[in-house]
Amino acid sequence: AQSVTQLGSHVSVSEGALVLLRCNYSSSVPPYLFWYVQYPNQGLQLLLKYTTGATLVKGINGFEAEFKKSETSFHLTKPSAHMSDAAEYFCAVVNSGAGSYQLTFGKGTKLSVIP
Amino acid sequence: SAVISQKPSRDICQRGTSLTIQCQVDSQVTMMFWYRQQPGQSLTLIATANQGSEATYESGFVIDKFPISRPNLTFSTLTVSNMSPEDSSIYLCSVAPGAGGYTFGSGTRLTVV
Numbered sequence: 001a002q003s004v005t006q007l008g009s010h011v012s013v014s015e016g017a018l019v020l021l022r023c024n025y026s027s028s029v030p031p032y033l034f035w036y037v038q039y040p041n042q043g044l045q046l047l048l049k050y051t052t053g054a055t056l057v058k059g060i061n062g063f064e065a066e067f068k069k070s071e072t073s074f075h076l077t078k079p080s081a082h083m084s085d086a087a088e089y090f091c092a093v094v095n096s097g098a099g100s101y102q103l104t105f106g107k108g109t110k111l112s113v114i115p
Numbered sequence: 116s117a118v119i120s121q122k123p124s125r126d127i128c129q130r131g132t133s134l135t136i137q138c139q140v141d142s143q144v145t146m147m148f149w150y151r152q153q154p155g156q157s158l159t160l161i162a163t164a165n166q167g168s169e170a171t172y173e174s175g176f177v178i179d180k181f182p183i184s185r186p187n188l189t190f191s192t193l194t195v196s197n198m199s200p201e202d203s204s205i206y207l208c209s210v211a212p213g214a215g216g217y218t219f220g221s222g223t224r225l226t227v228v
Contacts, residue, residue, distance in 0.1 A: 044207065045219075046218070
């Protein structure tokens with residue numbers, strides 16, 4: 001069974017500082033990996049995804065993530081935090097095996113940006 | 116990517132009543148998913164809905180409590196039946212367009228009083 005672990009339920013950074021949100025996964029087959037963002041009282045918005053190919057994935061709003069198979073990680077980064085980045089972030093995985101399309105989510109990391 | 120219209124966006128309901136949530140997709144999709152997000156929690160899959168077949172429910176969720184309809188490839192409903200305050204959550208539908216980039220509706224924020 002696949003699973004996702006997000007280290008840190010709450011991360012605080014200063015405006016302009018590096019954002020690093022950690023995600024580790026377990027999967028028996030090559031995974032598809034996703035990061036979603038949820039702003040207060042809103043649904044989920046896809047930030048970026050990794051399916052195949054280049055392991056460094058660039059997403060919207062200046063975010064990027066790197067798939068590291070040896071570390072089973074897919075950490076999300078942004079060089080410089082902006083106040084508008086304050087939100088909750090979810091890492092998710094789906095197995096690429098045939099017939100398996102179910103997304104499994106991590107518990108989420110709430111990002112606070114301090115002025 | 117697909118665009119999903121989900122409604123209602125929020126509702127306050129009396130315990131013991133039922134609420135039906137609708138999701139309309141702007142393109143045909145094979146699989147639709149329904150999730151629950153309890154306050155301060157992550158998303159939990161309720162069921163997978165394929166057109167033309169019964170929905171597949173995850174452990175802990177039953178059809179009598181969460182009946183789902185999937186009459187065509189662009190529409191689905193989830194009903195939360197005989198509600199109690201414990202059902203207060205955000206309910207989201209999602210579609211799987213194939214290789215990734217699952218799209219979510221904007222969610223229904225349900226409060227049961």
